[in-house]
Amino acid sequence: MKADQTLDCIGLYCPIPIVKIATKIKDLKTGEILEVVGDDKGIKLDVPAWCQATGHELLGIEEQGGEIKVYVKKAPN
Amino acid sequence: MAKKEKLTIAVLSGDLERALAAFMLAVTGASMDMEVSMFFTFWGLNIVKKNEGTMKSKGLMKKMLNMMNRGGSKRLKLSRFNMLGLGTWMMKDLMKQANMPSIDEYIAMAKDMGVELIACTTTCGVMGISPEKDSFRSEVGSLAGAAYFLSEARKSGVTLFI
Numbered sequence: 758m759k760a761d762q763t764l765d766c767i768g769l770y771c772p773i774p775i776v777k778i779a780t781k782i783k784d785l786k787t788g789e790i791l792e793v794v795g796d797d798k799g800i801k802l803d804v805p806a807w808c809q810a811t812g813h814e815l816l817g818i819e820e821q822g823g824e825i826k827v828y829v830k831k832a833p834n
Numbered sequence: 835m836a837k838k839e840k841l842t843i844a845v846l847s848g849d850l851e852r853a854l855a856a857f858m859l860a861v862t863g864a865s866m867d868m869e870v871s872m873f874f875t876f877w878g879l880n881i882v883k884k885n886e887g888t889m890k891s892k893g894l895m896k897k898m899l900n901m902m903n904r905g906g907s908k909r910l911k912l913s914r915f916n917m918l919g920l921g922t923w924m925m926k927d928l929m930k931q932a933n934m935p936s937i938d939e940y941i942a943m944a945k946d947m948g949v950e951l952i953a954c955t956t957t958c959g960v961m962g963i964s965p966e967k968d969s970f971r972s973e974v975g976s977l978a979g980a981a982y983f984l985s986e987a988r989k990s991g992v993t994l995f996i
Binding site for chain 1: 839858859861862864865866867868932933934935943947
């Protein structure tokens with residue numbers, strides 16, 4: 758999937774990726790896509806929950822080896 | 835924009851792992867667009883007591899209490915496996931290796947994200963702390979009592995007692 762920005766969360770455990778995503782998403786424009794790359798398995802349930810709470814759209818989760826990529830589309834403010 | 839959901843946390847414990855859990859939830863709540871308040875009471879006050887200097891307090895009993903229970907984020911211990919500090923030191927080291935923030939970093943992060951830190955005035959007295967902002971680190975925004983906690987809690991979707 759093509760993303761506008763990427764956030765590296767490799768080696769970071771819950772809840773830090775969520776905190777970083779929440780900060781990073783502010784830099785994006787509405788409709789832009791943020792790619793989050795992490796290796797903490799918690800991210801697979803945490804990001805969907807965060808999206809539900811904040812209204813941003815979860816586009817998909819990809820897993821290759823130990824690496825997890827999550828795509829989030831920014832919702833209007 | 836919709837009204838923000840609220841998360842209110844009462845922190846009664848001064849155990850390191852409980853303090854960490856409370857701050858993890860606080861910063862996550864703030865990340866989820868929640869309005870977060872943390873109330874520190876009884877042993878929980880140790881988390882936000884100043885790390886440096888002597889604690890000002892009036893009266894012999896309160897002075898003794900402060901000497902025996904100096905508090906401050908750097909002096910928090912694990913509730914189990916402290917083993918004269920060795921267990922706590924090991925856990926802190928493991929956390930560092932795993933890139934996990936320290937309790938001090940969590941406190942700063944919480945403040946940056948707009949989490950409100952409140953010290954309970956009543957238990958200040960019981961714990962031998964003079965109920966002034968000067969007794970606490972700068973991140974503590976205000977001192978308040980039980981009625982303020984309850985008024986926040988009744989407006990909150992989530993209230994936790996840690």
